[in-house]
Amino acid sequence: MIGGLNMDVGGRPDGALLSRDSNPGRVSFRPGGVGRNIAHDLRLLGLEVSLVTALGGDANSAALLQSCRELGLDMDMSFSFPGESGCVYLYMTDETGDMRLGLSDMALMARLTPALLEPLLPRLNGYDALVLDANLPTETLSFLAERCAVPLYADPVSAAKAPRLEGILPRLAALKPNALEAEALTGESEPEKAAAALLERGVGRVFVSLGAEGLLAAEKGALLRLPAERVPLVNANGAGDAATAAIVWAGTHALSLEAAARAAALAGAAAAASPETNPASIRAAWWAMEEE
DSSP: OBOOOEEEEEEEESSSOOTTSOOOEEEEEEEEOHHHHHHHHHHHTTOOOBOBOEEOSSHHHHHHHHHHHHTTOBOTTOEEOTTSOOEEEEEEEOTTSOEEEEEEEOGGGGGOOHHHHGGGHHHHTTSSOEEEETTSOHHHHHHHHHHOOSOEEEEOOSTTTGGGGGGGGGGEEEEOOBHHHHHHHHSOOSHHHHHHHHHHTTOSEEEEEOGGGOEEEEETTEEEEEOOOOOOOSOOTTHHHHHHHHHHHHHHTTOOHHHHHHHHHHHHHHHHTSSSSSOGGGHHHHHHHHTO
16 A cells, blocks of 8 residues: 555534534544555454555654554555654544544655655565555656556545546556545546546546445446445545555455445445544454355
């Protein structure tokens, strides 16, 4: 996994969220980042995982590094920049736990240049899969797509960062955007048309998360929709990352499109129904598939 690691600073109001006012509520500090979350979830799904990321020299970065090692993530290929501050993600949910606003300071990720990552290529090419997130610079994504022969998976992170993946779409075994990210990549507002456009541009499998409307999955010659799992929404932060991890897990196990979509839907729902960003309950996706 090559991607973002940051401290999540989250706020949730006690009542209805009022804009332009101070809202009584709760503030939490948790390890986060799309790359880290996916790596954590892949560990929960039983895979051995290395995380390549950028760390600052501040106390947050030290705590994040320790937490990753405690999870069993291999951090030997990550880079530390002592004179820099680590990445931070600030978000606010409404009273139901659904995100209303997020702001990410991931500037440190720009330090992960092709020149810095080139010595890692022999190790990266020894893995079963490589997962990238769009926190990486465009030139780094292109470099990795050109120089890594293993199957590639990607998460767009946000509609603003999704276009960074445009040049590597033909190399992707699977891509998991939400509807806004899929539109940012294709210009198509209808998920089915966006999925078709991504397949035409070379993506092997496309999984478009549709929130309460479920999940759209597509590959050449096949398209299906799964309804959303009926779970109480507690915390939407991390649900998409859990779905991406399940898609990668399914790919490494050579599962069908439908089985991969089911695993993604189950994992995403388990995360949404938990106050934790990376709940152990996402293993339900693994168990459900293993029983088939």
